[in-house]
Ligand SMILES: [Zn+2]
């Protein structure tokens with residue numbers, strides 16, 4: 247398997263209990279879809295304080311800037327073009343994802359960034375849900391008065407979306 251960025255042969259290694267492929271040339275990593283889910287679910291890694299600090303100040307960023315789409319990478323396994331996606335929808339971490347196998351190509355440090363962000367989502371989710379609760383109850387009350395429970399189940403959908411967000415890299 248070759249690096250889609252610099253064509254060096256990729257080296258197989260273990261990371262948090264799964265096999266990933268890493269490039270010694272550019273520091274990029276290729277990770278299968280299942281392996282990525284496993285990695286973001288485990289919280290073994292310890293991160294550099296400086297990187298954590300940098301990510302703490304980030305603002306949500308939606309979409310993919312044009313310049314990020316200019317590089318066209320090929321999946322090292324399937325050899326089809328990979329799409330650039332904004333991980334989690336608004337993280338500003340842009341990863342290349344294979345449309346065929348769902349594997350992702352991560353540039354140097356991107357995996358660490360994703361893990362830090364996911365840990366933050368997990369830590370903040372209960373507070374976010376509590377904060378949204380009052381607003382959702384209000385919306386539901388108003389809606390029920392106007393149109394008989396059209397929003398029934400919206401809290402469940404919201405929680406579900408929040409919890410599932412980091413299990414899908416797109
Ligand atoms: Zn490389």
Ligand SMILES: [Zn+2]
Nearest residue numbers: 321324344347
């Ligand atoms: Zn692929």
